[in-house]
Amino acid sequence: xxxxxxxxxxxxxLEGMGDFFLHIVREADDLIVVGDVGGHGQRIVGQAxxxxxxxxxxxxxxxxxxxMAMVAQMRHIKTLGLALFVGCIPKGTPILMYQCVxxxxxxxxxxxxxxxxxxxxxxxxxxxxxNISSKAIKLVDNDHLFISSDGIVKAxxxxxxxxxxxxxxxxxxxKILADYGKPNDDAMCVVVRFIKSGAGLGTSYTVxxxxxxxxxxxxxxxxxxxxxxxxxxxxxxxxxSDREYxxxxxxxxxxxxxxxxxxxxxxxxxxxxxxxxDLFVSLHYSPLTAERLVALVDYLVRDARLKxxxxxxxxxxxxxxxxxxxxxxxxxxxxxxxxxxxxxxxxLFPLFGRGVFFYSxxxxxxxxxxxxxxxxxxxxxxxxxxxxxxxxxxNKDSYRNFKDHQKKDSLINQQAKLASMGEMIGxxxxxxxxxxxxxxxxxQQLHYFYARNRVDENYVEDFVSTNLNTIDFxxxxxxxxxxxxxxxxxxxxxSIKDAVSGVLSLQEAQLKKYEIAVEFESDNxxxxxxxxxxxxxxxxxxxxxxxxxxxxxxxxxxxxxMCSEGTISVEDNAGGxxxxxxxxxxxxxxxxxxxxxGTGVGLYICKTIVEKNLHGxxxxxxxxxxxxxxxxxxxx
Amino acid sequence: MNLRIDKKTDVEGLxxxxxxxxxxxxxxxxxxxxxxxxASEIAYNIIKYAPEGTLSLxxxxxxxxxxxxxSDCGPGFxxxxxxxxKDGFSSxxxxxxxxxxxxxxxxxxxxxxxxxxxxxxxIKGI
Numbered sequence: 001x002x003x004x005x006x007x008x009x010x011x012x013x014l015e016g017m018g019d020f021f022l023h024i025v026r027e028a029d030d031l032i033v034v035g036d037v038g039g040h041g042q043r044i045v046g047q048a049x050x051x052x053x054x055x056x057x058x059x060x061x062x063x064x065x066x067x068m069a070m071v072a073q074m075r076h077i078k079t080l081g082l083a084l085f086v087g088c089i090p091k092g093t094p095i096l097m098y099q100c101v102x103x104x105x106x107x108x109x110x111x112x113x114x115x116x117x118x119x120x121x122x123x124x125x126x127x128x129x130x131n132i133s134s135k136a137i138k139l140v141d142n143d144h145l146f147i148s149s150d151g152i153v154k155a156x157x158x159x160x161x162x163x164x165x166x167x168x169x170x171x172x173x174x175k176i177l178a179d180y181g182k183p184n185d186d187a188m189c190v191v192v193r194f195i196k197s198g199a200g201l202g203t204s205y206t207v208x209x210x211x212x213x214x215x216x217x218x219x220x221x222x223x224x225x226x227x228x229x230x231x232x233x234x235x236x237x238x239x240x241s242d243r244e245y246x247x248x249x250x251x252x253x254x255x256x257x258x259x260x261x262x263x264x265x266x267x268x269x270x271x272x273x274x275x276x277x278d279l280f281v282s283l284h285y286s287p288l289t290a291e292r293l294v295a296l297v298d299y300l301v302r303d304a305r306l307k308x309x310x311x312x313x314x315x316x317x318x319x320x321x322x323x324x325x326x327x328x329x330x331x332x333x334x335x336x337x338x339x340x341x342x343x344x345x346x347x348l349f350p351l352f353g354r355g356v357f358f359y360s361x362x363x364x365x366x367x368x369x370x371x372x373x374x375x376x377x378x379x380x381x382x383x384x385x386x387x388x389x390x391x392x393x394x395n396k397d398s399y400r401n402f403k404d405h406q407k408k409d410s411l412i413n414q415q416a417k418l419a420s421m422g423e424m425i426g427x428x429x430x431x432x433x434x435x436x437x438x439x440x441x442x443x444q445q446l447h448y449f450y451a452r453n454r455v456d457e458n459y460v461e462d463f464v465s466t467n468l469n470t471i472d473f474x475x476x477x478x479x480x481x482x483x484x485x486x487x488x489x490x491x492x493x494x495s496i497k498d499a500v501s502g503v504l505s506l507q508e509a510q511l512k513k514y515e516i517a518v519e520f521e522s523d524n525x526x527x528x529x530x531x532x533x534x535x536x537x538x539x540x541x542x543x544x545x546x547x548x549x550x551x552x553x554x555x556x557x558x559x560x561x562m563c564s565e566g567t568i569s570v571e572d573n574a575g576g577x578x579x580x581x582x583x584x585x586x587x588x589x590x591x592x593x594x595x596x597x598g599t600g601v602g603l604y605i606c607k608t609i610v611e612k613n614l615h616g617x618x619x620x621x622x623x624x625x626x627x628x629x630x631x632x633x634x635x636x
Numbered sequence: 637m638n639l640r641i642d643k644k645t646d647v648e649g650l651x652x653x654x655x656x657x658x659x660x661x662x663x664x665x666x667x668x669x670x671x672x673x674x675a676s677e678i679a680y681n682i683i684k685y686a687p688e689g690t691l692s693l694x695x696x697x698x699x700x701x702x703x704x705x706x707s708d709c710g711p712g713f714x715x716x717x718x719x720x721x722k723d724g725f726s727s728x729x730x731x732x733x734x735x736x737x738x739x740x741x742x743x744x745x746x747x748x749x750x751x752x753x754x755x756x757x758x759i760k761g762i
Contacts, residue, residue: 138745405652
């Protein structure tokens, strides 16, 4: 339901006013028309506006696009041009449907939010757009629609709530006109409030009878024309005597049947009030309805004759009356509930008979209640599958297909996970090979040293502490990798200097052993991200440099780590690598090392970590007699 | 995710992907089912009435909602617009666009149609 306020002020005399407004209460909806004829103050402008109003009133049963097309053809409009909004808000559905061409102000105020409603540039009659779009916008309770001619300044948009504040709608419209109306133009504005009816969607509908469907566009509706505030709507006289007469006639013919209908079908409220929890599905006409319904009835109803009967009736109801059918199921009954007028109910009643068919005159709704002839377990998987199938409008075959796809998709997800697990294991193996080797050597040496009586207290202490250190490092590697694959870890603000220092201290023993000198310079750049992952990358780069030194048998071994303003470079003098190799180093499983040493995941993982988890770039450049890896973080 | 739809589109596969996407965002079965149903209604409409179209689903993190946008370059339905949008008031019953169900299921709906094509934007809160 809507409420409406309107206000207008001519530039010159009323007879020269080109802005106009109509609110027509039609049987199914509220029609709102706002227009602004080109020019102001001239008599012809006012006449054109009046002519459009009359034409719309006389043809108020037309659809929006038909009204637009009709007005565009009018004589004065073709010379003066017209900005026009034609919209309607149906009584059963919370939407605004409209077409709007020309320079009108149009928006929706929803809570604190202003929603711009689109309109098309141009002028009806003079320079209309080639194609006029129809628009539909879902409305929510207490939405305010604002429409005005360009005689109201746009600033109203930001201050609409203030204008509304505590006023009724006509008052608000007056206020807007007073505060935002341009002094040198006709000005007019309309404020419409949408109030969602208590019944809500999907519970009750008024359904037009078949007679109405045929003649719906000939019944003229209620018209209000005065551009005066407040009482904009006038009640119609309405001509229903013909239909009433016909109903009376048919009622007389069916006296005995009528009695039956009255006695056996009229429901008490228990039969009409269905538990929302049992709502299985709501059906309305769509390309999928028939398939949905067949699947549903196939599952619920075993009796072949009943099956055909219910299918026919429900499909007819959905298709021809185009109403929604709600299907409720519990473990004893299935209910079909839909809106229908009494005439239809009378036709349907004999098909099902007493105890099965119910009709409520107040709610104008029918309920067909069937006792289930087999057990339906509403908690079963089959039941939920059928529900899913019916909801998505899939038949049995396509539902099986759908399920296959679901399986495939989850398999692909699983495989992606396995692949990264594989990568992780490869990477851990890569990280572990060196420390494991160290431990093995130390253990083997034990025999040798013992035989030479060199195992004293100092030796044991040293043995224990170095091995524990190595084991500690291995355990940390696992933690680091586990962190890498955890998705829920938190980003933290950390200093790059600390992160790199941490790695260097971890690697101190190794670096010493291989006689590698490290030069490290850093500013205090702070980075928001995953510290352990950056460390993992640095660790990998160091370990690669160390391997390169070993391979080359370099004499002077130097690694230079420079950190400055979000760039970390790791440079060595281990001889570099050929171009062909350099081009492939970031590929997974590419390695130049023999299998005992490398699996080739190292640099690939590094690049992945830097790009995906740290949102940076990892690049390689050749330097004189060496390699340089650079990590460049994105601006934060 | 962006999906292209034409007459040969395998709707079941498409729906499975949509459902997968929806269930990665919400654990609530009804929400997942409704998002999938919205996609289903739109996809079937495009297949039935337009030569081809696109459907895209996007999670808007700030607003905690899914934006389902579809467009096609079919003939549109401006000529039967009001009947197609209204619930229970169509005169012929042969329209069958299933649009009222979109109105019911989504939180915000914006439909634009002309003889040059149709655009639908649905917002569904998660």
